[in-house]
Structures are given as C-alpha cells and as structure tokens.
Amino acid sequence: MDTTTKHVFAFEEGNGKNKHLLGGKGANLCEMTQIGLNVPPGFVISTAACLDYLATPDHALPAGIMDDVHAQMRALEQKTGKGFGDSENPLLVSVRSGSAMSMPGMMDTILNLGLNEQTLQGVIRATGDARFGYDAYRRFIQLFGKVALGVHDEAFDKEFAAIKEAAHAKQDVDLSATDLKETAERFLKVVQDATGRPFPSDPYEQLEIAIKAVFNSWGGKRAVDYRKQFHITPEMANGTAVNVVTMVFGNRGDDSATGVAFTRNPASGENKLYGEYLVNAQGEDVVAGIRTPKPIDRLKVEMPEMAKQLDELRDKLESHYHEVQDFEFTIEQGQLYCLQTRNGKMNTVAMVRTSIEMEQEGLINKQQALLRIAPDSLEQMLFPRLDPTVKADAVAQGLPASPGAASGIAVFDADRAEQLGHEQGLKVILVREETKPEDIHGFFAAEGILTSRGGKTSHAAVVARGMGKPCVAGAEGISVDVDRREARVGLTSFKEGDVITLDGTTGKVYLGAIPTVEPDFTPELNTLLGWADAVARLKVLANADTPDDARRARSYGAVGIGLARTERMFNDVERLPIVIEMIVAETPEKRQEALDRLLPLQRKDFRELFEVMSPNPVTIRLLDPPIHEFLPDEHVLERELSELRVLAQNARGVTVLAGAMGLLHASDALRHEVDTARRHIDPAVVEEVIAKKEAMLRKVRALYETNPMLGHRGVRLGITFPEIYQMQVRAILEAAAECAKAGIQVKPQIKVPQVCTAAELRKVKTFVDAIHAEVAERYGKPVSFKFGTMIEVVRACLRAESLAEEAEFFSFGTNDLTQATFSFSREDAENKFLPLYNQSGILQDNPFDVLDVKGVGKLMKLAVDWGRSVKPDLHVGICGEHGGHPASIAFCHEAGLDYVSCSGPRVPVARLAAAHAALQGQ
Ligand code: ADP
Ligand code: MG
Numbered sequence: 037m038d039t040t041t042k043h044v045f046a047f048e049e050g051n052g053k054n055k056h057l058l059g060g061k062g063a064n065l066c067e068m069t070q071i072g073l074n075v076p077p078g079f080v081i082s083t084a085a086c087l088d089y090l091a092t093p094d095h096a097l098p099a100g101i102m103d104d105v106h107a108q109m110r111a112l113e114q115k116t117g118k119g120f121g122d123s124e125n126p127l128l129v130s131v132r133s134g135s136a137m138s139m140p141g142m143m144d145t146i147l148n149l150g151l152n153e154q155t156l157q158g159v160i161r162a163t164g165d166a167r168f169g170y171d172a173y174r175r176f177i178q179l180f181g182k183v184a185l186g187v188h189d190e191a192f193d194k195e196f197a198a199i200k201e202a203a204h205a206k207q208d209v210d211l212s213a214t215d216l217k218e219t220a221e222r223f224l225k226v227v228q229d230a231t232g233r234p235f236p237s238d239p240y241e242q243l244e245i246a247i248k249a250v251f252n253s254w255g256g257k258r259a260v261d262y263r264k265q266f267h268i269t270p271e272m273a274n275g276t277a278v279n280v281v282t283m284v285f286g287n288r289g290d291d292s293a294t295g296v297a298f299t300r301n302p303a304s305g306e307n308k309l310y311g312e313y314l315v316n317a318q319g320e321d322v323v324a325g326i327r328t329p330k331p332i333d334r335l336k337v338e339m340p341e342m343a344k345q346l347d348e349l350r351d352k353l354e355s356h357y358h359e360v361q362d363f364e365f366t367i368e369q370g371q372l373y374c375l376q377t378r379n380g381k382m383n384t385v386a387m388v389r390t391s392i393e394m395e396q397e398g399l400i401n402k403q404q405a406l407l408r409i410a411p412d413s414l415e416q417m418l419f420p421r422l423d424p425t426v427k428a429d430a431v432a433q434g435l436p437a438s439p440g441a442a443s444g445i446a447v448f449d450a451d452r453a454e455q456l457g458h459e460q461g462l463k464v465i466l467v468r469e470e471t472k473p474e475d476i477h478g479f480f481a482a483e484g485i486l487t488s489r490g491g492k493t494s495h496a497a498v499v500a501r502g503m504g505k506p507c508v509a510g511a512e513g514i515s516v517d518v519d520r521r522e523a524r525v526g527l528t529s530f531k532e533g534d535v536i537t538l539d540g541t542t543g544k545v546y547l548g549a550i551p552t553v554e555p556d557f558t559p560e561l562n563t564l565l566g567w568a569d570a571v572a573r574l575k576v577l578a579n580a581d582t583p584d585d586a587r588r589a590r591s592y593g594a595v596g597i598g599l600a601r602t603e604r605m606f607n608d609v610e611r612l613p614i615v616i617e618m619i620v621a622e623t624p625e626k627r628q629e630a631l632d633r634l635l636p637l638q639r640k641d642f643r644e645l646f647e648v649m650s651p652n653p654v655t656i657r658l659l660d661p662p663i664h665e666f667l668p669d670e671h672v673l674e675r676e677l678s679e680l681r682v683l684a685q686n687a688r689g690v691t692v693l694a695g696a697m698g699l700l701h702a703s704d705a706l707r708h709e710v711d712t713a714r715r716h717i718d719p720a721v722v723e724e725v726i727a728k729k730e731a732m733l734r735k736v737r738a739l740y741e742t743n744p745m746l747g748h749r750g751v752r753l754g755i756t757f758p759e760i761y762q763m764q765v766r767a768i769l770e771a772a773a774e775c776a777k778a779g780i781q782v783k784p785q786i787k788v789p790q791v792c793t794a795a796e797l798r799k800v801k802t803f804v805d806a807i808h809a810e811v812a813e814r815y816g817k818p819v820s821f822k823f824g825t826m827i828e829v830v831r832a833c834l835r836a837e838s839l840a841e842e843a844e845f846f847s848f849g850t851n852d853l854t855q856a857t858f859s860f861s862r863e864d865a866e867n868k869f870l871p872l873y874n875q876s877g878i879l880q881d882n883p884f885d886v887l888d889v890k891g892v893g894k895l896m897k898l899a900v901d902w903g904r905s906v907k908p909d910l911h912v913g914i915c916g917e918h919g920g921h922p923a924s925i926a927f928c929h930e931a932g933l934d935y936v937s938c939s940g941p942r943v944p945v946a947r948l949a950a951a952h953a954a955l956q957g958q
C-alpha cells in the first residue's frame with residue numbers, strides 16, 4: 037500500500053465534493069461541518085482504504101490506518117472533552133457505512149460504540165439516568181453483535197420479548213432501568229453463546245472490528261446483488277467509506293428527539309418542511325416503526341424553539357446545496373444536530389415544481405432548473421399511472437412497449453373492439469397474439485393493447501406509442517385463443533368481457549380493474565419546457581400520421597411534423613379495397629382509375645395535417661413499404677379460394693336441384709324452399725368473387741419477395757409504379773394550394789424514402805416539378821414546398837454530396853440505417869441473438885434502442901459534413917425512434933443536426949433533452 041496516501045479525514049478537512057473518496061454521507065458530513073452547521077465531531081475513513089483492505093488476501097487493514105484512527109479519536113476527545121474508554125466521562129461514537137451511491141439496507145450502522153461495564157457506569161453517573169445508560173448499552177450489544185459479529189437478530193428478539201412480557205410492557209419505553217439492565221446481561225450471554233467468546237469490551241478493539249465489518253459489507257452478497265440489480269458500476273461507486281461520529285442522544289428525555297425530514301414535500305414539491313420525529317428516541321426508531329412518529333408540524337407545539345431552529349437548518353441546507361435535501365436530525369436536551377443530508381429523491385411532478393419555485397426564489401438559475409431533471413422522467417407526467425397506493429399482483433409480465441395504464445374489458449379482435457368500444461362506448465382492451473395493419477380500427481377503439489408476441493418495435497408497440505395508448509407487448513405467459521375469445525394465463529384465464537388492467541410503463545398485466553391517476557401536464561411543466569426551448573438549438577418535431585396524433589404532438593410542443601407515414605392512410609378500412617384494386621390492376625388505366633379514387637382521400641388527409649400544424653412544416657414521406665404488405669396473406673387467400681370453390685359447386689348443385697323439382701311430386705312449400713335457397717347464393721356472384729381472389733393470389737405470388745425489407749419498396753416502387761408517387765405528390769401540392777387559398781399558412785415538405793443514388797431523386801423530382809407547375813397554374817398561385825430525402829441506406833450516406841445537390845433536406849431514418857449498417861434484420865436480431873450480445877457485452881446496448889454513435893453515428897456525421905460541403909444550408913434531422921431518446925439527442929446536437937422528430941408523447945422529453953444537450957455542450 038502507498039503509505040503516503042491519506043486515508044482518514046476529520047470532518048473539518050475532508051473535501052465535501054469528493055463523494056467518490058469519502059462516500060456521499062461522509063462528504064456531506066464534512067461539507068456541513070465546514071459551513072458551520074451543528075454536526076457532532078467525527079471523521080471519515082476513505083473508500084480507497086476499503087478497496088485496499090478488501091484487496092489484501094488476509095483482509096488486514098492498510099498499515100498505519102489504526103494509528104490515524106487513534107489520532108483522530110484523540111482529537112475527538114479534545115473537541116468533546118470526553119475520553120474514549122474513560123469510565124468517568126466516556127466518549128461514545130457511531131460507526132456508519134456510506135458509499136458514493138446510496139445503497140439503502142446494505143449495511144447497518146452501529147450506535148453507542150465504546151460502551152462496556154466501566155464506561156456504562158460513567159454514562160450513568162454523567163447523566164444521572166440509569167435507564168438511559170442501560171437502554172444505550174442493550175442497543176449497542178445487539179447492533180454490534182448483529183452487524184460486527186454476525187449474531188442473528190432472533191436470538192436477541194426472543195430474550196427481549198420475554199423480558200417485556202415479564203414486565204407487562206407493551207412498548208420499549210415502558211421498560212424500567214432494571215428491565216433494561218437485565219436485557220443487557222442476557223444479550224451479552226446471547227453473544228457469548230453464539231460466538232463462543234465474551235463480548236469485546238476494549239473500545240479500540242470494538243472500533244477496529246466495527247471498521248472491518250463495514251468494509252466487509254461492501255463485498256458481501258447483499259451489497260454485490262444490490263449493485264448488480266441497480267447497475268451500480270465501479271465508476272459510480274467503488275468501496276464504502278466508514279464514518280465515525282460522536283454520539284448525540286435523542287433519547288435523553290422529553291426534551292430530546294430524533295427525526296428525518298425533506299426540505300420540501302417530495303410528493304408534491306410544495307415548499308414546506310416535510311417529515312417525522314419521535315420524542316425520546318434514538319437513531320433507527322423513526323424508520324423501524326417501533327412507535328408511530330409524529331408529523332413535523334407537531335414540533336412547533338411540542339418544542340417551539342427547536343422548530344424554529346429546524347426551519348433555519350432547512351434554509352441553510354437549501355441555500356448551500358441549491359437542491360432539495362433529505363436530512364436526519366437529533367435533538368439532545370435542547371441542542372439540534374444534523375446527522376446526515378443528501379439530495380432528496382422526488383417524483384417528477386415535485387421535481388418540476390421545485391425547479392420552477394427554486395428558480396423564482398433565486399436559489400438556482402434556469403440552467404440548473406433544467407439540468408436537475410432527467411428528461412426521460414417527464415414521461416411520468418404525460419400518462420395515466422396505476423394508483424400507487426393500490427396493491428395488486430400482476431398475472432403476467434410483458435415488455436413495457438408504450439407507457440401509461442388503462443383498464444377495460446378484454447376483446448380479442450379489432451371488429452369486436454370497435455363494436456364494443458366505439459358503438460357501445462365501453463372501455464376495451466384489445467388482446468391479440470400480435471397485431472397487423474388491418475387491426476388499426478381496433479386500436480382507435482381501445483384504451484390499451486396487449487399482445488402475447490412481438491417486441492418493443494412490433495406493430496402493436498409502434499402504433500400504440502404513436503397514439504399515446506398504453507401497450508404491453510410480448511407477454512409470453514398469456515396464450516390467446518381468438519376462436520374461443522379467451523386467454524389463458526398460467527392456471528387462470530380471462531374471457532371476452534372480463535376486466536383487465538395494463539401498465540405499459542412496467543409491462544405488467546392485472547386481472548380486474550385497478551384505479552389510475554390522471555397525468556398532470558402542469559403549468560409548471562409548460563414553463564420549464566419554455567425555458568428548455570430557449571436554450572436548445574435542436575428543434576423538436578413529431579412523427580404523426582393522423583390529425584389526432586398531430587394535434588396531440590402540437591399540444592406537447594412539437595413545432596412541425598418530421599415524418600408523416602402515408603401507408604397508415606392506405607390501411608384505413610374504407611380505403612384498403614381501393615388500394616388493393618390499385619395493386620391488382622392489370623393495366624395502367626385500371627390502376628389510374630383506382631388512384632383517381634384515392635387522390636381526393638389523400639388530399640383531405642394532407643389538408644387536415646397542414647391545418648393542424650399551420651404554420652409549421654409538415655414532412656410527408658411518399659409510400660415506403662413493399663406493396664404486397666397491403667394484400668392478404670397467400671395462405672389465407674388459398675384457403676378462402678378453396679372454400680369459395682366448394683360454395684360455387686354447392687350453388688350450382690342447388691340450381692340443378694331447383695330445376696329438377698318437377699321430377700318429384702313435391703309440395704308447393706318444398707318447391708318454394710328450394711327456390712329460395714337457389715336465389716340465396718347466386719353462382720355468378722360466387723364466380724366473380726373467385727375471379728377477384730384469384731387475381732389477388734396471382735399478384736401476391738408475383739410480388740413475392742425473399743427479402744421484402746431489401747426489396748421492391750420506397751423509391752424503387754416510386755420509379756417502377758410512378759403513378760402512385762404522382763398521385764401522392766399531387767395530393768400534397770393540391771392540399772397545400774387549397775390551404776393557401778383559404779389563407780392557411782403551410783410548409784409542405786416532400787420526402788423520398790430508401791434513396792441510394794441521386795439519379796433516383798432526380799427522376800422523382802422531374803414529375804414533382806411537372807405536377808407543381810400544373811397545380812400552380814390551376815390554382816393560380818404557386819405553393820412553395822421543400823423536396824428532400826430520407827437517409828437510411830449506407831450508400832446514401834456515402835453519396836451525400838451528390839444527394840445534397842438534389843435535396844433541400846436530409847432526414848435520417850435511423851431504424852433502417854441501423855439495420856443496414858449492422859446488416860441485422862431487426863426482428864430477427866432482437867428475438868434471437870441481440871439479448872446474448874448485450875448480456876455478454878459484445879454489444880453494450882441494443883442499437884435499435886440506443887443510437888450506435890460509433891458506427892451509425894459516424895456515418896451520419898460523414899453524411900452531414902459531405903452534404904453541407906455542397907449545400908451549406910442543408911436542413912438535417914432525424915426521424916427514427918432514436919429521435920426521442922436523450923442520449924441520441926445529445927449526439928444529434930453534437931453532430932450539427934437541425935431537428936429531431938419523435939412520437940408525440942416523447943416530444944416533451946426531447947425538448948428537455950435538447951436543452952440538456954445544448955447546456956452540456958457549452
Ligand atoms: P443509514 O444509512 O441506514 O441511514 P445512518 O448511518 O445514517 O444509517 O444511521 C442510522 C441512524 O442512526 C440514523 O437515524 C442516524 O441519524 C442515527 N445516527 C447515526 N450516527 C449517530 C450519532 N453519532 N448520534 C446519534 N444518532 C446517530
Ligand atoms: Mg441515514
């Protein structure tokens with residue numbers, strides 16, 4: 037060991053900023069001492085000493101440490117005028133653990149160390165209070181026995197219960213000095229029996245054992261598991277410090293007390309001291325629940341002078357730390373001591389309120405007000421949550437795919453959801469194995485979505501997030517039986533009509549209704565986000581496909597739409613047949629006919645989006661997915677066809693039968709019946725349906741692709757079937773022209789997906805320009821628009837210079853770009869090998885969740901730089917899911933992007949994250 041390293045620091049000398057070395061508790065005890073707060077004298081043994089100690093094979097304390105401890109103890113004796121081990125006027129201390137990260141319950145504190153038969157008599161003489169002396173002694177024996185010597189609590193508890201019973205005492209405070217003396221004697225014997233050795237009576241021996249015990253606790257199973265569970269890395273906290281603190285006594289009578297308090301209410305943020313205390317009690321009593329503590333307000337009545345001092349302490353703490361504090365105090369015979377402080381943990385509502393109020397009070401500035409709130413936590417304020425006071429056991433656990441909570445009756449298909457939800461006005465939860473685009477009307481009618489298959493990016497998850505509805509995806513413990521309208525979960529099940537509750541924030545599923553608490557998008561949050569916008573450089577836009585999505589995104593502060601997916605509009609129940617007709621069309625004329633019917637519908641879609649977002653930009657992406665996605669599944673078609681063929685045969689059979697009735701001497705009634713049956717199913721109609729379905733099936737087979745994601749989609753589709761893109765471009769420009777006529781300011785932006793070469797863009801641009809000229813002439817007014825490209829193909833990044841000559845903006849589609857960069861297909865990766873890659877550290881994160889800055893990010897940077905080298909004012913943004921994640925937003929800021937676009941409910945998170953990025957970049 038390096039003997040020149042200082043390991044032991046008096047509270048007067050330790051650096052209060054160095055939590056890594058001194059632990060959070062130790063650093064703050066030093067800091068509070070140095071700013072003149074009333075902290076009992078003490079010292080800290082560093083976390084570095086702990087690591088040294090644990091590294092030695094025989095677990096020996098680093099050389100010289102006990103000498104330093106002796107020196108510090110002598111200093112404590114001087115400061116207190118007491119002696120450690122002195123039987124006249126004994127000094128007692130507590131030995132407390134404390135690492136850089138708070139790890140509650142990892143290690144207990146030992147109080148009253150230094151007591152033995154002799155010093156006990158000194159305490160009794162000095163205080164004139166035998167009961168107090170024995171009470172302190174029995175506490176010490178138990179705590180030391182348990183924490184330092186590993187004696188189980190039960191052995192002590194058994195003895196203590198026996199004594200209480202014999203004394204007819206209900207509570208500890210009812211015991212007399214004699215009872216407690218007896219307790220201490222029995223406890224000593226408990227220790228002797230358990231360890232085979234007498235209880236150590238030499239105070240310095242006690243101290244050394246206690247220090248080692250605290251150090252050992254760092255490597256104990258409990259602590260190791262805890263760190264694993266909460267992802268506490270060595271960079272965050274390495275080793276525990278030991279704090280040795282002069283004892284002060286809250287159990288010296290009715291003018292003494294102990295308590296814990298927050299400087300502000302941690303649930304609401306209200307600027308008012310919040311906490312509890314117990315009169316005549318020590319240390320853990322408040323939290324241990326032995327007696328019911330009193331609300332802090334009572335102190336004003338019971339000890340008015342102390343209440344005043346406590347208020348002063350609160351003000352001093354806040355004005356020093358510029359943060360809400362959670363602190364421990366003890367009152368010993370009219371003297372107030374502060375024993376610990378740390379930043380208060382609060383819910384988001386309280387964080388936001390305190391940010392605004394502390395700024396107004398001049399305690400912090402706007403930057404601090406913004407930086408103290410984790411952007412992700414804002415989601416809490418946007419969605420209903422399960423009432424936290426209600427206890428319930430989940431029946432299944434899935435992925436938390438879209439946050440929020442909802443209850444409703446289970447329904448197992450989209451049509452039923454629509455019937456019961458929209459038409460009958462019931463609250464329904466749509467339960468599916470997995471969802472498909474054609475289930476969309478069920479989403480609209482449902483309060484929440486539950487699937488038993490699929491990941492966080494499954495159709496259900498993505499659509500639910502866009503709509504801001506809760507979704508639990510991939511709850512594999514549930515098996516869904518659509519035909520029986522029932523789902524089995526382990527030994528129980530629920531049927532259509534049974535009430536279930538989802539928590540999309542945690543992924544849990546409950547049977548029955550659990551009350552929810554409404555979200556609070558408070559005025560304070562608006563103020564805070566206004567401050568964020570003022571410092572952020574990145575603009576925050578939203579991904580929104582419908583006017584409803586757009587409206588919600590706007591209410592969350594989106595300043596435009598960065599991505600409107602037109603395929604969602606094609607999937608509408610009324611339109612899908614027209615879309616299918618367009619796809620199945622055998623001639624360009626037939627195709628055009630179908631497109632002509634789609635045009636007014638698309639125009640209306642765009643017009644609504646423009647109106648909702650006016651005067652902000654609306655970026656519309658031309659059709660992206662392979663068109664066979666709009667057609668039914670091949671196997672479904674085959675099955676339907678074979679059923680239809682049987683039906684056709686039957687229909688023909690019935691016709692023959694009807695004609696043959698004359699051969700029988702049948703009654704009129706029977707003839708009539710057969711005739712009705714014949715008219716019921718017209719063979720000609722059946723044949724027509726068969727022809728249609730056969731055409732569809734031919735098309736499905738013709739369009740079959742081995743790798744649809746890498747196949748006939750995006751701009752490739754736009755070039756092979758230009759009529760589709762032309763219809764969409766016309767719809768966009770006509771909608772814009774209509775708006776302009778109506779005096780509504782609009783900024784349409786046309787975005788081409790899957791581009792890999794400038795020639796593709798040029799090709800699309802020619803007909804865009806032609807349509808633009810035509811529309812301008814017809815409406816008598818040119819509408820301005822921007823033309824740009826998605827960057828989601830590796831080649832597009834590499835050819836950014838030439839793309840920039842054609843495009844006015846770049847929009848990074850990082851979902852596809854990530855797949856392309858890794859050559860991973862997302863669904864396969866996430867279901868098969870990514871979890872193992874993440875667990876074993878081959879990849880640190882799931883690149884589909886956390887933008888891969890090193891690889892994908894590098895490509896993005898190249899593309900931005902090359903693009904801007906040709907066109908300095910090239911507008912660049914991101915519209916992948918990463919656009920809503922704080923770490924990715926920080927990267928986008930640094931890479932010089934102009935905007936991020938994310939799902940509506942992520943907009944507030946992104947606004948705050950954009951501000952953090954700007955502030956941290958300064
Ligand atoms: P934890 O980290 O579990 O809160 P602490 O080290 O803070 O453990 O101590 C536990 C309890 O003992 C707290 O209520 C604390 O205020 C009290 N305590 C610790 N040291 C002293 C002391 N020197 N005098 C009086 N009470 C103390
Ligand atoms: Mg504490």
Ligand code: MG
Binds near residue numbers: 828849851
């Ligand atoms: Mg894409």
